[in-house]
Amino acid sequence: MNVSCICGGHLWQVPGFTAYGTHTGLKRKRPDLTIIKSERLCSAAAVYTKNKVVAPPLLVTRAHLADGYAQAIVCNSGIANACTGTQGMINAHAMAQITAELLGLIPEDVVVASTGVIGEQLPMEKMASSIKTVAGLLGTEQGTEAAEGIMTTDTVPKEVLYTVDVGGHTVSLAGIAKGSGMIHPNMATMLAFIVTDVSCSPDVLHDALAAATDKTFNMISVDGDTSTNDMVVVLANGEAGNPPLCLGTPGFAAFSAALDAVCEDLAKRIAADGEGATKLFEVQVVNAPTVHDARAVGKAVVASSLVKAAVHGGDPNWGRIMCAAGYSGAEVDIDASRLVLCSGGECLTLFEDGTPCDYGEHEAVRLMSGSDLVFIIDFKTGSASAKAWGCDLTNEYVNINAHYRT
């Protein structure tokens, strides 16, 4: 598909976009507000958390994207503006209003997002000056400023840039995302913002985004908790000059492949930077009866506290993996399956046809201690597959979350 990753690329390198984030005083020390702006009106698509507690900024964004178009995104970190009632709605609307005035837009073309502690009101006076600060710095970006402004307990900014050839036109796609706790996207998404210069209607953009998130953001887990504020937004400004994408065409397939790559890259970075995590691990489910079954097994394994702890300890206690597959709800026959552990280019079959294999424990411990673990679960009964990504469970996760607010 000719999808290329531009190593170290940024959001503001996509033609027609600027993006900046910095410390504005909402949090004590770290960057706390980001604005992304397009020179022209964009097709916009979004997917949202399936949590029944939906934060006010998501409700405002959903209303603003009802027409399929937007031109800017404003996102603060530190306070999630969730469980905040009527005042929370007023504040989310005000964020859009203030941003729109400063950027010369109408509020309905502004996407609003917040992330941080649930159950506290936004300090709106401070917020107004914060938005003004960042709006004034748009265009001066030199690095990962925008990715930094949306971080909470993340330890590294997450930003990617890809290009793809769409019918002779080079299309750029860039995204930023934040983790790193309350990460267990449920048929929905993550807090991630993606911009592209592709020309594409809002409906077609939404189809591509929904397919990509099901395969990527929805297949990671840090702690099994689905956030109240998850969302992924894509803005497409059309500056690449390609004929508008149509479903089922080679151009759509190429763009979708690139969007999948952007989403998978960001999703893996979120899992790898899970709270307290020291190791990313991948679960590949192959030859399952249906994609639904394959995904259910993958998600159950990456979400299992016991599997995550075993990965942390380098303990090849693979029974926990088959146990998680068993309670995943998938219609699979464990007794006819095979489990393979891979790391550092080597693979070892641990379990096959209902019984433990005669592998060397020493070998298994050696592979399990690697930093690039892949578990392959082969159900031998169908042709569906899925990948999922998780991180290890560490003492640091407990330390971070026992005293998150103090």
Place this chain on the structure above:
Amino acid sequence: MNVSCICGGHLWQVPGFTAYGTHTGLKRKRPDLTIIKSERLCSAAAVYTKNKVVAPPLLVTRAHLADGYAQAIVCNSGIANACTGTQGMINAHAMAQITAELLGLIPEDVVVASTGVIGEQLPMEKMASSIKTVAGLLGTEQGTEAAEGIMTTDTVPKEVLYTVDVGGHTVSLAGIAKGSGMIHPNMATMLAFIVTDVSCSPDVLHDALAAATDKTFNMISVDGDTSTNDMVVVLANGEAGNPPLCLGTPGFAAFSAALDAVCEDLAKRIAADGEGATKLFEVQVVNAPTVHDARAVGKAVVASSLVKAAVHGGDPNWGRIMCAAGYSGAEVDIDASRLVLCSGGECLTLFEDGTPCDYGEHEAVRLMSGSDLVFIIDFKTGSASAKAWGCDLTNEYVNINAHYRT
């Protein structure tokens, strides 16, 4: 209902039962095998794990209880005999066979259970001598030996004795249970064995057990992992001399209340002794539209890693509780609900009608630091309620499970 808890009571104090467990060499140091025996044939009922990976001992037990009767239970700890294929089935059958021969029973009247590491075969020569050792000691019990023989990472044995008046006959019920990881019973059960001298048909006994487990064992969570070996078995030998229990009678109601009490007591002990746990906490969901909704909310909250970590740190980060209620799948209106924190006889309303309450942070921290936390979630829309129990998430949980087998 006249249900009495006999403090410090034991399984073998129920008329007609003996029960013993000790160290037999299956594990390095700790007790590893328990046998429970009734003098006469018992009505028997059981509920099993809903994990699709079902361990061979459960398959054997299910077959043996198909006729509704049993007379003995044998259970080893250290190796779960799960994911062990045909050899695992042969070994589980052999455990029943060996036990039956030593006790003068037929194998079909023996319940078989195993708990421990998944994916290893039982050492059957050692097992034969272990069963012989314990069978020879039946009748010499003086304390919690039987409860100790089924422990894995548990730090305390879990054993309870209750009595209840059933139509003028004093009925005794006693139970033992084990935790303390891979605890997230899924519409099924736990490893727990209960004996009673009530007179009751297998069918009626099963109805009472199923109702009790839904309210108790199914409402606890330690780590969200549903085991391959969960089961609860009840044996009723009829020695109390009451007329056989009939559904819908006062006698059945009295016995059910006592069985509920036994199960709730054991369930709370399992949660309190969760791997690495230092605190038990209770979630009371009240005025929910349906029992299904109330239970879903309760289980989601006690299973949330973020809530569990906040409980550990004494951090009143209550947004995590409402977040978990939101992703529980229950049909509830969070904006119309109230959240109350209770501890040490004091209560504080944290959230009501969609907005945070103006409570004192200092007060909330003080209550949250208590050792007897209760969270009350009032949905104000129905009349259904449920209770659930969980434990805090600590560094010790990670330490135990990173190196469980090493």
